[in-house]
Amino acid sequence: MSSSTLKVVLSLIISTFTLVTITRAGDPDILTDFISPITGPVDANYFTFSGFRVLVQTPSPSPPPFKAIKASMIEFPSLNGQSVSYAALQFQPNSINPPHTHPRSAELLFVVQGSLQVGFVDTASKLFTQNLSVGDMFIFPKGLVHFQHNADQKVPALAISAFGSANAGTISLPGTLFNTSIDDTVLALAFKTDVTTIQNLKKGFTS
Secondary structure, three states, X not given: OOHHHXXXXXXXXXHHHHXXXXXXXXXXXXXXXXOOOOOOOOOHHHHOOOHHHHHHXXXXXXXOOEEEEEEOOOOOHHHOOOOOEEEEEEEXXXXXXXXXXXXXXXXXXXXXXXXXXXXXXXXXXXXXXXXXXXXOEEEEOOOXXXXXXXXOOXXXXXXXXXXXXXXXXXXXXXXXXXXXXXXXHHHHHHOXXXXXXXXXXXXXXXX
C-alpha cells in the first residue's frame, strides 16, 4: 500500500470515528445520584418544578401567538446530569413555532389539545410532515430542522415535548439568520436575492 493510499485510508478511519463520536454525543454520565446545588441543603423542594402550573390556571386574556414554557436544567437545576427535560408548547390559532433545531437532543412531542401540522427536514433535504391530533406523538430526530404549526383558525393547541438532554438547546433559524450581525451581502448571496430584500426581512425581527 502506497504512502498516499495509507494516508487516505487513515483519514477515512479518523473521519468515521469522529462522526460516530458526534452522533453518540449527549449529556455526560455523572458518578453520583444527582448533582446537588453549590450552597444550601437538599430536600424534596430541589426535585420539584412548579413552572407548568400556569397550564391549568386561568389563561391570560392576551396570550402571545406561541409560547414555550421550558423545564430544562436552567429553569429546574436538579435536572443537571439527568439527561432529561420538558417543554410545554402553547399555540394560539393560526400560529407557528418557526423552523429550529435542538443540537443536543431529539424531541418527542405529544399533542394534548387541538391539532398541529409538524415536520422536519433530513440531511438529504427530504421533508417529513404529518398532521397530528390529540393523543398523537411525533419524533424530531436530533439536530434536524423542524417546525410545528397550528393551522386551525379558532382552536388553540397544546403539546408537551420531552428531550433526552437536560439542556437540549434551541437554534431558531429565522432569528439566527435575520436577527444577528451576519452581513447582509452574505445573506443575500446565500438566499439568491438582493440586500434590500434581506434588510426588509430583518425589519420584521427588530420591530
